[in-house]
Amino acid sequence: MKYFPLLMNIDYKKVVIVGGGHVARQKVEALLPTKALVTVISPAVTEKLQHYINEGLVTWKEKTFVPADLDDAALIFAATNDEEVNNAVEEAAQHWQLLSRADAKGRVDFINPAVVRRGDFVLTVSTSGANPGLTRQVKTDLEEQFGVQYAQYVSFLKEARQRILQEFTGDEKKQLLAALLEPQLLQWMEQGEKQKCEEWLLKRIGEKQ
Numbered sequence: 116m117k118y119f120p121l122l123m124n125i126d127y128k129k130v131v132i133v134g135g136g137h138v139a140r141q142k143v144e145a146l147l148p149t150k151a152l153v154t155v156i157s158p159a160v161t162e163k164l165q166h167y168i169n170e171g172l173v174t175w176k177e178k179t180f181v182p183a184d185l186d187d188a189a190l191i192f193a194a195t196n197d198e199e200v201n202n203a204v205e206e207a208a209q210h211w212q213l214l215s216r217a218d219a220k221g222r223v224d225f226i227n228p229a230v231v232r233r234g235d236f237v238l239t240v241s242t243s244g245a246n247p248g249l250t251r252q253v254k255t256d257l258e259e260q261f262g263v264q265y266a267q268y269v270s271f272l273k274e275a276r277q278r279i280l281q282e283f284t285g286d287e288k289k290q291l292l293a294a295l296l297e298p299q300l301l302q303w304m305e306q307g308e309k310q311k312c313e314e315w316l317l318k319r320i321g322e323k324q
């Protein structure tokens with residue numbers, strides 16, 4: 116299967132997860148950084164999920180699945196350990212609702228990549244379902260390769276780029292945008308020397324207007 120990768124804005128959209136086990140917990144954790152409105156449908160939930168429910172981060176309907184649970188959902192996760200229930204979720208999902216089945220059976224509108232988040236910097240990995248274990252392994256490698264300092268680095272790059280776009284045009288703009296990716300800036304950020312990055316920028320583009 117050739118999946119189409121994208122980063123989706125699901126803020127304030129309803130997301131229904133059917134099932135309250137470890138896989139449901141993984142899906143919830145992937146959704147937590149967003150402002151999606153998440154409801155879990157399940158007679159039981161894991162301890163971690165119970166914690167998110169207590170914190171008001173997720174709504175829990177303590178019951179078995181019925182089709183009306185999917186009303187108004189933009190995204191649906193069928194994540195129970197019972198293929199019949201996952202089939203019932205699939206049957207109840209409207210054509211305009213996007214469905215993901217954790218058991219990878221039947222209709223699967225989307226699958227979930229592994230995600231490494233460093234602020235605005237987001238790395239995703241998938242094997243298109245071929246081997247989720249490899250996906251996890253590569254994610255772990257990426258976590259090491261792209262450490263937490265990337266959040267600050269990308270935040271600096273964002274602000275610097277916005278200023279360049281506002282204040283320069285043509286070749287000058289192109290050259291400044293290219294210079295911004297000099298390895299030296301990342302090295303300074305890794306050494307905790309953000310000030311040097313700011314100075315570097317000021318030297319090239321002048322004081323803030």
Ligand SMILES: C[C@@]1(CC(=O)O)C2=NC(=C\c3[nH]c(c(CCC(=O)O)c3CC(=O)O)Cc3[nH]c(c(CC(=O)O)c3CCC(=O)O)/C=C3\N/C(=C\2)[C@@H](CCC(=O)O)[C@]3(C)CC(=O)O)/[C@H]1CCC(=O)O
Nearest residue numbers: 217218219226227228229241242243244246247248250251
């Ligand atoms: C990335 C990640 C995100 C997430 O879960 O959201 C994710 N699986 C993760 C881990 C993981 N999953 C499994 C293992 C055990 C090793 C193994 O079985 O290989 C491990 C490894 C571990 O946990 O260490 C078992 C498994 N997974 C699926 C099936 C059903 C099947 O393939 O038939 C079975 C067998 C169940 C059974 O035994 O019956 C199916 C899917 N899992 C996917 C995503 C989608 C394709 C991802 C891709 O393209 O590679 C897809 C198709 C659907 C979906 O769920 O979206 C998450 C990364 C963790 C992280 O981020 O750290």
Ligand SMILES: NC(=O)c1ccc[n+]([C@@H]2O[C@H](COP(=O)([O-])OP(=O)(O)OC[C@H]3O[C@@H](n4cnc5c(N)ncnc54)[C@H](O)[C@@H]3O)[C@@H](O)[C@H]2O)c1
Nearest residue numbers: 134135136137138139156157159179180195196200217218
């Ligand atoms: N995508 C992945 O990463 C991945 C990994 C492992 C397993 N899986 C698949 O996902 C399934 C779920 O795995 P798990 O580890 O979360 O299982 P689990 O046993 O921990 O959890 C299953 C959950 O489904 C709930 N449930 C059962 N019947 C229900 C119903 N009628 N209505 C609502 N909820 C119901 C249970 O209460 C439980 O909370 C597995 O069976 C497997 O097919 C996927």
